[in-house]
Amino acid sequence: MLDDIRLHIYSDEEKQSDIEQHSAIGLTKRFEDNKRAFFRFAPGLKKVVEQSSWQNYGLFFNKNKNGNLVDGVTGTVLYGVEPNDEIHRQVNKFKDAPIRVYLDANGAQSSQVTDSSCLVILGLGLGYHLNLLIEETNSKFIIIYEPETQFLLGSSFLLDWQIVLKRAEEKGITLFFQIGESGEKIKSDLKELREHCSLKFIDFYQHYNNAEFLSIIDHAKFYNAISFFEYAIEWQRGENWSQYIPIWTPPPKFEISEKVVPKDHSLFKKNIETFRATFSEIALQFENYKSQRWEVVESKENEVALRHIETGLYFCSELPRDAGKSNYNNFAQYPNKDGLVLGYNGTKLLPYLHYQFVDEVGVIIEQLDDKVSTLPSDIKSLILFGIVNGYHLDELLAEHTIDALLVCEPEPDFFYAALFAIDFKPILDDFNHRQARLYFNIGDDGSHLYSDLIHQFHAIGPYVLQDTYFYQAYSRRDFADRISSLREQLQVVVSAGEYFDHVRYGIEHTRHVLKNECFVQRTESDITYPGTFDETPVFIVGNGPSLDKEIDYISSVQERVIIVSCGTSIGTLAKFNIKPDIHVEIEQNRSTYDWLQRADCKPLLAETILLSCNGIHPHVTELFKDVFMCLKQGESSTEVTELAIGRNVAEILENAYPTVSNLALNAIIKLKLKNIFLFGVDLAFLSDTEHHSSHSQYYNEKGQEVYDYAKSNQLNIFVPGNFGGFLKTKYEFKLSKNCMESLLSNEGVECFNCSHGALIEGAKPIRSDELTLPEIKLDKSVVLDTLKEHAFYQSKNLLKQVDSKDILSHFSLEKVEQDIELLLTLLSSLEARDITIDTFILKQKQLLIDFYNNNSLSFYLFYGSNNYALSVFSKFSQLPESDFGLEISLISAWRRFLCKVKIEYANYASEFDFIHSFGFHREKIIAHSYLKSVEVYVNLNITNCPYLLESISEFKTKNMNFHFSSDEFSEYSSFVFIINNENIFDKIVYTLSRQNEPKDVLIVDVDIHIFKRLKAALPAHRINLLISPFHTKSKDSLDDFYNGTAPLHYDANTLKLVPKVINGELDGAIYVPKLLYSTKATLELIKNQTLNLIENLGEVLPQFYVFPDYCCFNAKLPNNYVDILGSFAKPAPIEYSQRDLVIIHLLSDEKLQGHVNCFHDENAYQWTIKSD
Template structure:
């Protein structure tokens, strides 16, 4: 993590700018000098570099006043803070132990040994014979893999009497950056004076470099060549390791093109194997391992069972110094840390301790339709208090840490220091690499860590081998008892960079912010119950789990068009019109009006919202008889007035919602009804999940863009988002935040917002759960993994026209329970919630106690969660299903206020302010629950 940009830059922004201003004239002069020198050798290349606009990499000044360059999208630097120091060591390593390949010799293959706690020479037996001193084998031809900032070029040229040098630099951005930092002028002059033939292969990604490089080697009259690898890059690592281990012949380098070369920290400086060849053997203190296994057998026995006889798969523990240890990738030849793993781990932890990462609660005032919900009224007041908090609240990591989330355990040194120096109540650790964790069992005292946490009655959540793909669900499950509000005071720490893991980390942070906004709060849960009860009373059909097998087979062959309201819907109208008789058309949300305008009547309409505002949106279609020819596909909780607009409402339970939980408690046959999980966050998600649950397997997406090329055109122009008179927006949709760039279905990228990106990921999860589904995406928006991009001019539906009236009759008769009114009676008989008021009173009694310390706040939050836990075990009470969302939300804000800085007294004042709002909210809930039993939601629509 010492390559992380936050570690490299000066924390004082003014000083950082001053350093950059001080170096700017020097760098400009150096660039001009270098380009002029290069122009004398290769005028075309010099001009190309001069005209090139860098995109992927950007030079910057480190806090030590050295030039470095960073990978922009990753925010990772190519070098440590002082690049010349490390480059000089790398060149010195090369002079002592240079990889030399005799072109006349066939090398035997070296098989890496996977035993831990070894010297590099033991892991790769005989490797020292491939890396020889330049004093012993003078150089003839030199292959330089990576130009970087060019600090090594002159020193390499001077290291031996080279006849020819080839420099391979895949990234043209770096070649340009080297002009402001490297000694190109002197290097080129030296090559000319000493008659060194110089070749530069630049701007070719990956294996595209191999044909030129192989031809260069063939053309060289030299009997041998040396290889210098400058930084981590998949192809470079493969070339060095395969040549060094005898896995490839130098004349067959192009065969590397077909081999897997994935690497996480490419374009980052690293030492080669030669850096560790002089390390003398020393015994490793393996006494920790047995003691650690005993400790894990006591506290987490499944981990002890997994690692008792474990053997490293790819990353092997080795001795990197006289007293230091590291792990090395036996495939790529890179170590996890540059030098001393312990020193580097503790160094970044010290840096983090001065700049702790506490993710701010998403308390922005986003665009929201007006609503009578109590939750919005009171949560907005709490949100306002959070928004008033200063941006930089912590100058150091507090000793008391209610929650700490560590992404990557690595070798564990930083974990050991964290537990020794801080009191952590909830410690969550994800380590995707089992080899790293195994090494930590040998290197650090896990027994002490586990015992210390146990004595403090802290919770440890340790996940080994998970790349973070299920991180959101896993963390929510693990925090279900203590409450997700603790996430608002969770410090996030990343121990090392891993590309796939980093992506999941970013997604997890975004998802938690989204979940705070789409969770089922009190009002939503209350009306979810009343609306669902009404659907039972009206005898609405509900989807069953057991259905006619023959009809299911028929469904699998029928094409389904799911029509969203994305901007590409306008271009799909003719295709929809052409094939409307051959496919089942399901409109989603606001696409209904657009289809009406285009004269296309869907067979089904999908909705997921339960507020009455949906009724107003649908009523933008002026023809009520037209609506009555359409069936509504939706989940329980839909507003009764919305159901009344359509011919028939076909319902499915939405997993996890208040009425679904209540139904499962009250109805002994509740499991005989189908439910769907992935019906959020957009109505398109509901339509996809519902369609798959029904049994359809031929799915086509139209207008499910979940992104847009122009943020001004975010939905179909014929939808209710735009005025019919002039086509202008009804309201500024950009208020939702539309600046994210994601891969496009047909383009390199499109713009989107967090909710839409989340929606695409949920569709991907949904599709992954079903076998044999073909989902074609004709939408011109975000790429959705698991779907096949299909342009409209390639669309071809070959089946015969459908008898849709017959289809509807069969569907209703074979898949739905049409006698559901008895369930309303079950619910009424089961729940006699006389205890609702007493639970509210218990919370208010707890909140009456003033808090003078952080410890008291934590105790008060825990007591409130205990009340919720008690209600959860009372199966005849609705308190839990009604209150869980509001409690988690409000306690999240209260936690954020209580731990908003280093001044405990000031934090207590902020907490007490928030607590008054929470108390008022609880009293308002009690009043609402008493007065509005059986009422329906009255959320108004937009003023059209």
């Protein structure tokens, strides 16, 4: 891109800094002088300048010490390398052929500016052209339109306005400045001027290109005299593929032929024949092609240039081949600025082994990007956006060997020009000879770009994406937006596709749900219903903001329709006593369980059918009456399930993403239900704060956002509204809308969109008060039973032929461990430098193929994470010898990942997903609504422990009663003792020995030896211990925590654990609360002081379990155990070093563990604190 600022400045920062400093001398004085000039000659400009500030633009000085403007967002400049020369050529062209509108219809056309009555200047820029035009014109009126106030601000530093304004005054010229205006009021402005002055004609000078200026010039060329004012200007609105013209198009430096290059051009004919042999569709498309917007012309040097047919503007003012070479050189010098970077910036999934690897690799990649600064000679993959006349492609391929080149050019005229400019035969021959991959995407407006490119990358290998260069050959804002969107989508393929943890839990969840009875959706062709059952009206209800407007209507007709709630909408419906018949969820991690419990509608869930896809968390399914399961395309758990039950037995949903509403619509359509209504499926927003129903968990009791949704999501896309206008949306919802439109293109589906959100093609917009529904009340149980009978299989019937009714029965788990050893052995060869990175990549790719051919589960478990790892390794293949240390860091990170996987999967293959969200809120809901009666005795005077009072007021429930006394005991149904000394031991034994039935007793903060004595003295009771190595009992202690000098666990937190650990199941368990922290400096203190606790625990260490906010020792819990408040137990791997593992897991999962490195050392895992 010739407008890339890096072409205009020195790469040597010191050299460029000298130019900037030298050129900046006197700028402040010039600015102050200009303000005085404005005050004298144009007071309005002084006010505008004083109120203006730099936003996205800024001033800089180029290699030739010329002042210019740069857009800080895009990195593109306004003018070329020699702004004054370019503007002189532009003014001279205007003098020779002005665009003139005669106000007298009989007036003769003239090529002389001197007779002009009014001059309209479209664009101020930096104002370099004003002096030239003022000198040349005899016009008495000049109107200057400039929509960008930052350009006026820039001119105030560089242009001597005193000379401009004084010269205009000397010549009797009246200047009208329309700053901030793009010319949309030009006709009314000119009419007003004509009311006061007699004008013979108007000349139009266009300084730079934007949609409004081009519209005005087009109107001026087409209409003359009075008709200029009578007919409306046809305004262009923004850029699209067909309207694109660069912003700065001065006349070319070189001589150009006026004639269009003919089709009998020898190189063109040769290229057509070349493509006919290899890309016949391209030859067929361009053999008789006619330019639509840009025509092909030649310079006297026989170089191909592009001229815009309507405006006569040239795409580039430099000699075409020189421009192509400069374009290539710029990209070759700064390739990594355009590279694809993969990483994970979230926190929710950081406990996953895959994302711990991604997080660790991110730090390494940052160091690598600082190392690699030039384009390597051998390139694995490159996407070229924009071919123009092809000269930069010629330069690129002359210097580099590319294994996979993907050429994308949305403008067919440009590719057509390249057929006259460069010889494609040696290019195509070279790719064929090397068996390299070459792909052309010509004329695509972006609609199919992603699907076409992803098809190519799957053929090459997705890991290549990390080593893919993006080469944007020319600048245009919509081009950049589409490339940015494409990058995000391609990034998903590697970084957000399937990975080890997702596959592991997806398969295990599916396995468990199928074994424990569910209903699996049949293929569409296998579904037949009696009578007109398929016309049953179905309401798909999302939780968009417009649900608030429709909630009363839905309530009024709920007995006449099947209501399908999607995600968080069930909580909103429950508040209005609307009972969904089917509820849909899509997430496979356990956070879905958390929010469903927080919705506080457990009895409603127990009467509702869950419809979900494979991978849904078993704890979620347990909340519902029945489970309808669909299989989702692209999931490893789908493939594993089909291997067990057979192909073409269950329906595979192809468009069940990215939102839960997509899953609902896809499933309902495949169930052959043809009367569908959408409510609250908005997929767009009226405002940044109205993004979900106001009755949902996204807002608090005061109607305020729980978090800043707009800040967390880029709401920068506009889509047509369902009932008109345009609404904001985000990329995920735009993709959701596109997938729905693809689904609804099927014939026979009648879908009505009653949502006040995005327009969805194929769903007829209709307001709820216009609907006509059958008056008949549905027998819901009959409808749902009919669905079960005709559209679903019982999973037990599908698994009859499967050994042990287990979809994993035909896989060997021992084989997974063996496969990991193969991966580790290969990695050792790379570390020993027996093989290169490129060889390593090929061998590891072959290992995955072998896993697949050998029917190993490892193929599915490692496919995604392996692609990510290889994508990172490929980025290292061009490192110099001196940077081998970075490669070692990457090798170590991949080895740690594989070793962790080996241990985890060998010991806990049947474990469920453990990710949670807002667990404390879930616990409060369960405690308040469903907790059994608990009587709590505390042997402390509450007045001496103010933090206890805080905890009780925050967590006390109707079934949880506290009794405080330091001396007396009473006989309660349950006991909790908070004990500071040994003197109370005898009272405890005496009180409990008098109980007729076993009691659940929790002893808090006693020495472990006292606990053992109590256990021995009271064998009939279930006695457990809750102990903490840290306490906060004073304001000073809290200050230490906030200052980062101590960790925090105070008595209020102890009481919050009481209802969680009184469960009536365990006996002899020891609970240790996790610790809070404010700075990483606290970690060393935690490590040292926790060692004392570990030593006291002694022989209870071998088995312990990790909950979100506490650990449980000395207990044997069943697999996937859930405590009484819904928190999930994750067993600690038994092969870890127990001492170090306890320390790590006593840290708060999401916060502290992110600051800890755990590394493998001879079958043990040690931990260190990450440095800042």
